[in-house]
Amino acid sequence: AQKITQTQPGMFVQEKEAVTLDCTYDTSDPSYGLFWYKQPSSGEMIFLIYQGSYDQQNATEGRYSLNFQKARKSANLVISASQLGDSAMYFCAMSSGYSTLTFGKGTMLLVSP
Amino acid sequence: DAMVIQNPRYQVTQFGKPVTLSCSQTLNHNVMYWYQQKSSQAPKLLFHYYDKDFNNEADTPDNFQSRRPNTSFCFLDIRSPGLGDAAMYLCATSREGPPDTQYFGPGTRLTVL
Numbered sequence: 001a002q003k004i005t006q007t008q009p010g011m012f013v014q015e016k017e018a019v020t021l022d023c024t025y026d027t028s029d030p031s032y033g034l035f036w037y038k039q040p041s042s043g044e045m046i047f048l049i050y051q052g053s054y055d056q057q058n059a060t061e062g063r064y065s066l067n068f069q070k071a072r073k074s075a076n077l078v079i080s081a082s083q084l085g086d087s088a089m090y091f092c093a094m095s096s097g098y099s100t101l102t103f104g105k106g107t108m109l110l111v112s113p
Numbered sequence: 114d115a116m117v118i119q120n121p122r123y124q125v126t127q128f129g130k131p132v133t134l135s136c137s138q139t140l141n142h143n144v145m146y147w148y149q150q151k152s153s154q155a156p157k158l159l160f161h162y163y164d165k166d167f168n169n170e171a172d173t174p175d176n177f178q179s180r181r182p183n184t185s186f187c188f189l190d191i192r193s194p195g196l197g198d199a200a201m202y203l204c205a206t207s208r209e210g211p212p213d214t215q216y217f218g219p220g221t222r223l224t225v226l
Contacts, residue, residue: 031212032212033211033212033213033214035214035215037217042219043150043201043203043219043220043222044217044218044219044220045156045203045205045217045220046217047214047215047216047217050214052212091155091156094212095211095212096211096212097211098210098211099211100146100158100161100210100211101158101211101215103155103156104155105154105155106155
């Protein structure tokens with residue numbers, strides 16, 4: 001079985017600052033993928049970034065980077081230079097073996113001016 | 114642009130009146146998924162199609178059915194909606210099965226009166 005844990009129900013950050021959203025995972029499968037999605041109030045799930053279990057380097061996509069620490073089973077999302085439009089719910093998810101996505105409970109990020 | 118489209122964006126139905134939600138994709142992906150997301154919760158997978166092969170989650174109620182007449186389209190049928198079925202319904206696609214990235218449509222918000 002695979003499990004995702006997001007321990008931060010809500011986070012606050014000021015515009016232009018960096019913020020880290022925490023995610024830990026658990027799986028017995030050596031091959032897995034880790035994902036982060038953003039869900040604004042409109043409801044659409046927007047794919048942000050992917051990290052494969054065998055990837056040697058941390059994934060980056062523009063202002064998003066994934067701090068992958070395999071030994072600690074953590075996959076934290078770092079958003080640099082926060083913008084007002086970053087205010088949304090953020091979900092960490094994983095897929096291992098033949099299992100489809102398992103989502104965490106999400107972290108609500110609010111960016112203030 | 115290649116994308117996942119859901120129609121309608123908002124659907125209101127009456128208790129017990131059958132309703133069909135539609136999803137189409139121009140990504141030519143093999144796999145299509147349906148998720149149910151209730152307020153302040155993570156998405157919950159209902160079922161998915163790998164090409165024409167249907168995969169039902171063990172805890173998906175019989176009230177929910179799905180059809181995939183061709184690669185591009187997938188439908189979610191709710192035979193007798195109850196008040197507890199009011200939710201956001203998200204369609205997603207991936208090129209192959211896990212751990213390929215899933216891309217989501219904008220969702221259909223279902224209200225049951």
